[in-house]
Amino acid sequence: MSNQSLNQAAWILKAKEQLQVKEAPFPKADAGQVVIKSRAIAINPVDWKIQAYDDLPGLKYPSILGCDLAGEVHEVGSGVTNVQKGDRVIGMAVQLVTGNSAQGAFQKYVLLPSNVVAKIPSSMSFTEAAVLPLNISTALHLLFRKETLGLPLPSTPGTAPPKTNKSVLVWGGSSSVGACAIQLAAAAGVKVVTVASAHNLENVKGLGASAAFDYKSPSVIDDIVSALAGTDFTGIADTIGGDAPKTWGPVYKKLGGRFGTVTPPQDMPEGIEGEMVYAELIAAAKEAHETIWGGWLEQAMEKGTAKALPPAKVVGKGLESLQDAMEVQKNGVSFQKIVVEV
Template sequence: MDPFINRPKHNLAAWQLKANRRPFVVGNAPYTSPPPNHVVVQVIDVAINPIDWILQEDDIFGLKYPAILGSDIAGEIVEVGEGVQDLHAGQRVIAHCNGTSKNNHTHGAFQRFTIVPSHAVAELPYSINTSRAVVLPLGISTAAAGLFQRDYLHLPLPTENPEVSDRTVIVWGGSSSVGSCAIQLARASGLRVIATASPRNFEYCCKLGASECFDYHDSDVEDQIVTALKGKTVAGAYHAVGADGAVQSCARIVERTKGKAVVVTVRGVPEKGIPASVRVKAISSSAIFTNEVGEYIWRKFLPTALANGTIVPAPEPMVVGEELRSVQLGLDKQKAGVSAAKIVVTNIS
């Protein structure tokens, strides 16, 4: 076991000192031992999501300040809390941090040592580098929230050898971080997947498991997808990313096809343009940890799926810097836009 585990731990964080202020300020942070059913992870890599720069610019959650943002980490467990039986210090892991949903800076990602609920942690095989694996956490949870929860698409939970279904899921924005995870998880549920993306990302989406891809720029893309789905049963549509009007496009498609007229979206539900027969639901990634989906995905499915290649880290990491001082650069790069890639900052500890 690494002797570092028994040393005093000096924590640093990239602090959001006040609402609507940039840049982050790197400074000391307390080291806090884990409460029951939690672990402390020494962070090696973090990944950046759109919600990170959105929260820096707009206090949509009413956070307590100073705050520590961030959701995606890869690192090593250094301490486990009471009641944690299946994890131990020294394990390499990825984890979904929930500092913003808990409004507690000790749970934020952008620091050297962070507290994570044990049900939001997955062991990482040594065959996968931490800077690759760190692209997954929020994408996995967000995809799972829309695909598997009872009031959403409610697909069968994924397995290594799923029973093949005759149903099809539409993933709008398949090359995005969430879309990449949604394609893989839906395939691991046994469903067929069709996706939208830019043509340059068609091959990428197909490698992840999409059967067909369509260019969302095409003016007749809705007609193309409806034609491709003729005679097939639709399990619903997952809106992973897309400009204004994309949710409405998904809704019009499922209205015109056979099957479940449900659209789940990472954005809010539009006030206009949704057919009366279609139900649209907004996704909250943290909701999976209030029911059976979160623990199943993170503790039962994902560790094995990573080890055997059922789930691969996607999209590709785009490393923009090292250490906490580079996290602000990561937010700025993410805001500027990336395609089939996810911003990563390495060597946090």
């Protein structure tokens, strides 16, 4: 049996249809590319939103969705030096950017650019590691692009973070993106204040937040402002989006600063500057991207300073479980990321 008959994918054949597992072309790695054999696939809100709303410009059907995976390197193209065949890795699938279904995560063999692939330590399982890729990329854009917050880049793992007086508010610290944003900002020597549900406050402090508050508390704005007193406040990394600016807006009115957000901003405070992180921008922050994916992430995972959090919640095994997994994610999770083992 040839390799070309061995790949399968969970296809979305038409708008708003359920996923169907069918044969898929076997990808070939060209220069600068890697083929990964999937062992675990994580679900992001963008996955079920595409299926539910069909509002992604340029999406063509049939298509293979999915952004996050962990697995083994099956093939490397010419010029690839950061990984080799057999390495255990995480990767960020970029089908939403390229429109190429070979680069969607919901399949057994996935084609990726090598610059969004990083080796994982032997101590980290594929299931654990799969929670990280898209969230790392999204968080680095919220924090480090000059169009968003323009924070300094993290120090080399194992060395003390640089001393700064900068601070940031991560709105939604227990979200998947929020958990990565806290870790990256703390590694850059930035004071992190965050909000989450009351039962997750200790979890987000464990990621490096200096202070964490219940976002439902009537005193939450005063608590945040007090915790940020005496710092050089940079702004808000909004990992929730939607109408969240209505809640955090008073922080801006008191302290100023910029914003970065993960969804189209609504009810933004007058005068604030910043940007939404689009899928198309994932590779735009060249220096930050090269720093994080080009060595920092691998070293930080190895040293245990980059934690694969929020923890994976496995809801099934095999591509046939991906549709159910999207429904679980759609119904809401708290400090968890939904993962399917392959």
